[in-house]
Amino acid sequence: MKQELDAYAHLDSPLHRWENRYKIAGLFLLAFAFAFVEDVRLLPALVVITAVLFWLSNLPFSFLSGRLKIPGLILFGIVVSLPFLSGSTVLASLGPISIKQEGVMAALIIAVRFVCIITLSLLIFSTDTLVNTLKGMIGLRMPPILADMVLLTYRYIFDLSASFRTTQTAVRLRGFQNNKLSGGKLNTLAALMGNLIVRSYEQSERVYKAMILRGYGMTDANPAALTSTLTDKLWLAAILLLAIGLVSAQLFLNL
Amino acid sequence: MHIPDGLIPATVAIGGYAVAGALTAYSIKRINQSDNAQEQIPKVALLTAAFFITSLIHIPIPPTSIHPLLSGLMGALLGWFAMPAILIGLLLQAMIFGHGGITTLGINAVILGVPAILAHLAFQSFSGKQKLFSQDEDGKKQITRRLQIAGFLAGAIGVGLSVLMFYGFIIFTIPADIIDPAAERRATLILSLSHLPLLLVEGALTAMLVSYLSRVKPELLRGLSEARA
Numbered sequence: 001m002k003q004e005l006d007a008y009a010h011l012d013s014p015l016h017r018w019e020n021r022y023k024i025a026g027l028f029l030l031a032f033a034f035a036f037v038e039d040v041r042l043l044p045a046l047v048v049i050t051a052v053l054f055w056l057s058n059l060p061f062s063f064l065s066g067r068l069k070i071p072g073l074i075l076f077g078i079v080v081s082l083p084f085l086s087g088s089t090v091l092a093s094l095g096p097i098s099i100k101q102e103g104v105m106a107a108l109i110i111a112v113r114f115v116c117i118i119t120l121s122l123l124i125f126s127t128d129t130l131v132n133t134l135k136g137m138i139g140l141r142m143p144p145i146l147a148d149m150v151l152l153t154y155r156y157i158f159d160l161s162a163s164f165r166t167t168q169t170a171v172r173l174r175g176f177q178n179n180k181l182s183g184g185k186l187n188t189l190a191a192l193m194g195n196l197i198v199r200s201y202e203q204s205e206r207v208y209k210a211m212i213l214r215g216y217g218m219t220d221a222n223p224a225a226l227t228s229t230l231t232d233k234l235w236l237a238a239i240l241l242l243a244i245g246l247v248s249a250q251l252f253l254n255l
Numbered sequence: 256m257h258i259p260d261g262l263i264p265a266t267v268a269i270g271g272y273a274v275a276g277a278l279t280a281y282s283i284k285r286i287n288q289s290d291n292a293q294e295q296i297p298k299v300a301l302l303t304a305a306f307f308i309t310s311l312i313h314i315p316i317p318p319t320s321i322h323p324l325l326s327g328l329m330g331a332l333l334g335w336f337a338m339p340a341i342l343i344g345l346l347l348q349a350m351i352f353g354h355g356g357i358t359t360l361g362i363n364a365v366i367l368g369v370p371a372i373l374a375h376l377a378f379q380s381f382s383g384k385q386k387l388f389s390q391d392e393d394g395k396k397q398i399t400r401r402l403q404i405a406g407f408l409a410g411a412i413g414v415g416l417s418v419l420m421f422y423g424f425i426i427f428t429i430p431a432d433i434i435d436p437a438a439e440r441r442a443t444l445i446l447s448l449s450h451l452p453l454l455l456v457e458g459a460l461t462a463m464l465v466s467y468l469s470r471v472k473p474e475l476l477r478g479l480s481e482a483r484a
Contacts, residue, residue, distance in 0.1 A: 031358050034261070035265035038264070067353045070352065071260075071355075075261075112261075113261030116261070117261050117356060117357065118261075118353060122353070124357070125350045133350075143283055145286065145296060146339055149300045149303065150343050150346065152300030152301065153301075153303045153304045153307070153344070154347060156300065156304040157347065160304050160308055164309075181456070186459060186463060189460070190463035190464045190466075191467055193309040193312065193323075196308065197309070197468065197475070198468070200304060201298060201301065202472075204298040205298070207297045207301065208297040208298070211297060216293075
């Protein structure tokens with residue numbers, strides 16, 4: 001489980017320099033404005049806005065295409081079936097199979113929205129380190145209990161993952177083959193998973209003691225203040241204008 | 256079982272955030288009312304990390320393989336902590352792998368979180384785990400059997416409800432003018448029934464996991480339950 005997200009956090013671009021709180025709020029609202037679009041005529045605007053923002057970020061295209069693969073596969077089945085299953089206006093037919101206009105339009109809208117929103121989420125999470133992005137979220141009034149849990153979970157995912165891989169290797173070396181389901185194998189998998197849960201629980205007790213020793217829970221343990229510039233605010237205003245424009249255009253087209 | 260970005264209308268996505276936000280706020284309120292809430296935070300965080308990793312395990316069901324959801328187990332072990340834990344797990348999955356999405360985070364949290372809370376209530380009702388530390392061997396065996404049944408129920412409820420909600424949200428949010436209502440109902444039924452093996456496997460896996468934990472680390476079953484208000 002590589003920390004690929006931080007791979008391009010060191011680059012220099014307007015999006016990398018944009019203060020995290022403003023970047024998260026702006027791009028998050030823009031993503032919702034994209035989700036609001038239901039008219040094919042607005043899709044080019046989504047593509048242009050996304051392409052410009054991605055170009056400004058200096059992130060490599062291969063990074064984006066790699067990120068689209070797995071979630072894209074999940075969506076592929078739905079998007080491909082819609083032109084055949086949905087709608088009534090037949091565009092083309094071959095025997096009992098026909099492609100319908102409404103289905104094609106729905107598939108197109110879903111696919112474009114998906115690619116554009118995934119790109120925006122990549123811009124939120126990959127133009128700074130994950131820890132800084134989480135600090136930005138905390139700055140946006142995320143409840144402290146949730147913020148502590150996010151940071152701790154993220155901190156230990158990679159440790160526990162490495163430890164779990166070692167256990168899996170040990171089990172394989174003892175002849176366990178996870179190729180066909182049986183009660184015995186499910187029991188072994190349950191023991192494997194239970195083992196990780198028990199170890200993580202025991203580790204958490206040590207972590208808590210270490211946290212207390214470092215002053216966890218003290219009221220004066222404030223995080224470093226986040227600062228913003230006029231440029232950050234102007235970027236946010238520009239993105240909000242785009243989001244409002246898209247929503248207004250969709251509402252106008254609905255009339 | 257994640258709804259990807261762009262698939263559902265913005266209104267449903269916003270509604271998902273509202274419900275997930277309300278449930279998380281209520282969960283946090285319940286957690287804060289307990290005596291040892293602060294002590295539970297690292298426990299829940301590390302258990303969330305463990306669930307995150309174990310949910311990536313492949314369980315072979317030829318000709319394919321599945322990943323366990325573990326929402327039922329999370330409900331059984333974490334109680335009210337399950338909702339924030341699921342929200343965090345989904346957020347990190349969206350950030351690290353791009354699974355799910357940022358606009359659908361709320362609705363995905365509802366799809367996994369609501370069944371987890373119901374699984375927690377079912378596990379609480381059926382397990383009788385308050386007697387888990389009984390010294391009597393016969394009593395222990397009886398309790399283990401009850402725990403297994405409660406574990407199976409929790410796992411099956413977690414998956415069953417999540418599957419129903421997942422397909423319900425996907426199919427019923429496709430605009431009515433592009434899909435035939437009868438086809439809609441048929442598709443929901445077929446897709447839900449096709450997940451029946453998953454429900455049985457996850458139920459059995461949760462029962463085995465609960466049984467394992469009762470033997471190896473019984474306080475894990477008892478400890479976090481005490482954090483519940």
